[in-house]
Amino acid sequence: xxxxxxxAACAAFLSGRGYAARTDFIVPGTxxxxxxxxxxxxxxxxxxxxxxxxxxxxILHPLIGAGWVTVTEIVRRTGYPAGHVAAVLEEAAGERxxxxxxxxxxxxCRIRDYRPPAKECLLAFDGTERxxxxxxxxxxxxxxxxxxxxxxxxxxxxxxxETLAGLGAGIVRYHREHGVFQELVPAESLEIDDPGRFALIxxxxxxxHIWIRTGEVL
Amino acid sequence: xxxxxxxxxxxxxxxxxxxxxxxxxxxLLRRGTFRDILVIDADPDANLSxxxxxPVEATVGQAxxxxxxxxxxSAGRGRKLRFSLWDTIRHDRSFDFxxxxxxxxxxxxxxxxxxxxxxxxxxxxxxxxxxxxxxxxLEHFSRRxxxxxxxxxxxxxPSRLSFDTARRIDELVRELSLPYERIFLVGSRxxxxxxxxxxxxxxxxxxxxxGVIPADGDVAAxxxxxxxLLSLDPVNPALRAAEGLLERLVASGPAS
Numbered sequence: 001x002x003x004x005x006x007x008a009a010c011a012a013f014l015s016g017r018g019y020a021a022r023t024d025f026i027v028p029g030t031x032x033x034x035x036x037x038x039x040x041x042x043x044x045x046x047x048x049x050x051x052x053x054x055x056x057x058x059i060l061h062p063l064i065g066a067g068w069v070t071v072t073e074i075v076r077r078t079g080y081p082a083g084h085v086a087a088v089l090e091e092a093a094g095e096r097x098x099x100x101x102x103x104x105x106x107x108x109c110r111i112r113d114y115r116p117p118a119k120e121c122l123l124a125f126d127g128t129e130r131x132x133x134x135x136x137x138x139x140x141x142x143x144x145x146x147x148x149x150x151x152x153x154x155x156x157x158x159x160x161x162e163t164l165a166g167l168g169a170g171i172v173r174y175h176r177e178h179g180v181f182q183e184l185v186p187a188e189s190l191e192i193d194d195p196g197r198f199a200l201i202x203x204x205x206x207x208x209h210i211w212i213r214t215g216e217v218l
Numbered sequence: 219x220x221x222x223x224x225x226x227x228x229x230x231x232x233x234x235x236x237x238x239x240x241x242x243x244x245x246l247l248r249r250g251t252f253r254d255i256l257v258i259d260a261d262p263d264a265n266l267s268x269x270x271x272x273p274v275e276a277t278v279g280q281a282x283x284x285x286x287x288x289x290x291x292s293a294g295r296g297r298k299l300r301f302s303l304w305d306t307i308r309h310d311r312s313f314d315f316x317x318x319x320x321x322x323x324x325x326x327x328x329x330x331x332x333x334x335x336x337x338x339x340x341x342x343x344x345x346x347x348x349x350x351x352x353x354x355x356l357e358h359f360s361r362r363x364x365x366x367x368x369x370x371x372x373x374x375x376p377s378r379l380s381f382d383t384a385r386r387i388d389e390l391v392r393e394l395s396l397p398y399e400r401i402f403l404v405g406s407r408x409x410x411x412x413x414x415x416x417x418x419x420x421x422x423x424x425x426x427x428x429g430v431i432p433a434d435g436d437v438a439a440x441x442x443x444x445x446x447l448l449s450l451d452p453v454n455p456a457l458r459a460a461e462g463l464l465e466r467l468v469a470s471g472p473a474s
Contacts, residue, residue, distance in 0.1 A: 017343065018339070018340045018342075018344065019343075040343060040344065041344050042254055042345075043254065043256070043304065043307065043344040043345065044254070044309060044314065046304075046344070047304055047307075050301075050304075119253075119254065119344070119346065213298075213300060214298065214301075216298050216299075216300060216333075217298075218285065218289070218298065218299050218330060218333035
């Protein structure tokens with residue numbers, strides 16, 4: 001079975017359980033690729049975004065959980081041109097996502113009452129290819145996801161099972177012929193230590209997902 | 219998967235299920251364990267709003283009627299049911315509130331109801347806890363409305379008929395293999411001297427008892443006046459009893 005099929009089946013499975021899922025997700029601002037990123041939205045925050053627009057977290061994520069941050073620091077952390085950053089900040093201030101303070105010697109801003117629009121971010125990986133590399137990717141994303149799981153369309157050997165379980169990752173056996181995802185080892189529930197990057201992931205995934213929903217007939 | 223906890227309330231008409239749901243919500247808000255709470259009034263004769271002190275501005279039934287008419291008249295244009303459902307959710311300071319209401323039109327609603335069920339399940343998944351107040355009777359169980367649910371609380375007032383209804387609900391849930399993980403009987407408005415009788419009747423009914431909400435003058439007066447139950451005095455005996463029930467429910471519950 002190809003990795004494409006496995007990823008698509010996994011995303012469909014999670015979508016059917018209320019998650020907003022995205023296959024082959026590149027974490028913004030990095031070159032880290034996640035096979036399936038799935039987020040479980042929170043109603044109030046999702047509705048707020050439908051009214052006011054989504055938070056431009058590509059620029060604002062350094063502000064999350066950080067208090068006042070100078071514009072220079074945002075430009076440095078995001079890597080975007082200063083003009084673009086200034087334009088986005090001005091718009092975000094207009095939409096009441098941030099407070100802007102034009103103090104000397106340089107302007108600064110802070111995010112207002114920000115709450116990520118998701119209660120969970122689950123990262124799933126196809127375990128059949130380049131497993132070691134995917135474990136490294138997962139390590140690089142530590143603190144910005146709630147659970148991680150590896151999906152295999154076959155039974156795992158004991159050593160790999162122990163390695164993955166030891167890292168707190170879940171192990172899911174996909175039975176292709178039955179369309180069943182069987183949770184063999186439940187994923188450990190982790191604390192979010194990097195709220196900025198967590199927000200970045202969930203805002204991006206939800207933003208893309210919600211516009212698909214608007215295409216429903218009923 | 220991180221499933222929301224779902225506590226559903228049912229029982230014979232007038233057995234105190236809406237009061238029980240309101241007291242449990244008051245206890246939950248004081249406890250603060252759950253961050254995002256959705257309260258659903260699934261009783262066609264919606265009156266949970268009164269005990270919560272929230273005026274009803276829109277119901278799901280109205281949204282369903284509107285969408286069905288739009289589909290008939292304008293080839294699908296108009297607000298989608300999912301978004302209408304979301305708009306119907308009222309945001310209180312500490313919880314969200316959804317009134318199901320009922321549809322008013324005649325004819326086939328199957329397609330719209332099917333879409334509604336799916337949207338409702340997706341919507342419930344967005345919360346940490348869902349409280350669902352069902353209407354009296356057994357019909358909603360036959361329709362398999364409101365599933366999945368982890369805990370079903372059957373309210374019983376001090377009457378033999380109330381226990382008979384509880385027994386029938388329990389039998390129906392088992393016959394239909396409805397996916398409740400736990401079913402509890404709760405005594406409502408029992409005088410202290412009759413509490414032993416409640417536990418005895420619960421044993422005879424073969425349903426595990428969670429505890430008793432005592433008869434309380436303040437609760438009765440508020441219900442009579444149409445005042446809310448969320449602003450009860452923290453030392454109110456009925457509220458304290460609800461806190462005790464909640465303690466048992468949360469401590470013994472399935473992992474979320």
